[in-house]
Amino acid sequence: MFVGVVIRNTTVHEKLPSAHQPSVDLVGNIALALFLVMALMSLNLWGMISMAGPLLILLSTQLIGMVIFASYITWHIMGRNYNAAIIAGGHCGFGLGATPTAVANMSALTKRFGPAPQAFIVVPLMGAFFIDLLNAIVIQIYLTLPVFGLS
Structure with missing residues (x-):
């Protein structure tokens, strides 16, 4: 994470080529969606019905x-x-x-x-x-x- 922060801040301040922000946002949104889907798919919802209340x-x-x-x-x-x-x-x-x-x-x-x-x-x-x-x-x-x- 620190490497990403350093790269991002260096490329902005030094006018170096940087990542295309919409592409970075798209990859981040896809990764977040995949994480949430995998986390929710692994839940055994039927086994938790007795614990619903x-x-x-x-x-x-x-x-x-x-x-x-x-x-x-x-x-x-x-x-x-x-x-x-x-x-x-x-x-x-x-x-x-x-x-x-x-x-x-x-x-x-x-x-x-x-x-x-x-x-x-x-x-x-x-x-x-x-x-x-x-x-x-x-x-x-x-x-x-x-x-x-x-x-």
């Missing part, structure tokens, strides 16, 4: 909590402007799913309301890179706790 309650609670958090905390901390709104939308996607969901949310918002390049740098970097690294560290720390008996 509790799952709906959990999902509703998560949705309400995420909307409140993104609206009142993320949007305010990020500056209460257009980029902050797109970041908050991405945060909703990340909080309800994963980084691809955040990118899909932000893509839908920017397609309707206009570009927000800062949001497309902040949210994927935080979601895909820093959070994944932090999760790996936190999981390792938790696994060393005596309650797990792995230490």
Whole structure:
């Protein structure tokens, strides 16, 4: 991801040939659609029918909590402007799913309301890179706790 950021920023500032943006967007949209299709196709929906009620309650609670958090905390901390709104939308996607969901949310918002390049740098970097690294560290720390008996 860092290599892509460096290449993109170098080619823009140095007036070097860069990738055709509509082509990059098309490939990104295809990759995102394939990811979502593969993730949804692997779900065993019939096996989860008995869990539909509790799952709906959990999902509703998560949705309400995420909307409140993104609206009142993320949007305010990020500056209460257009980029902050797109970041908050991405945060909703990340909080309800994963980084691809955040990118899909932000893509839908920017397609309707206009570009927000800062949001497309902040949210994927935080979601895909820093959070994944932090999760790996936190999981390792938790696994060393005596309650797990792995230490």
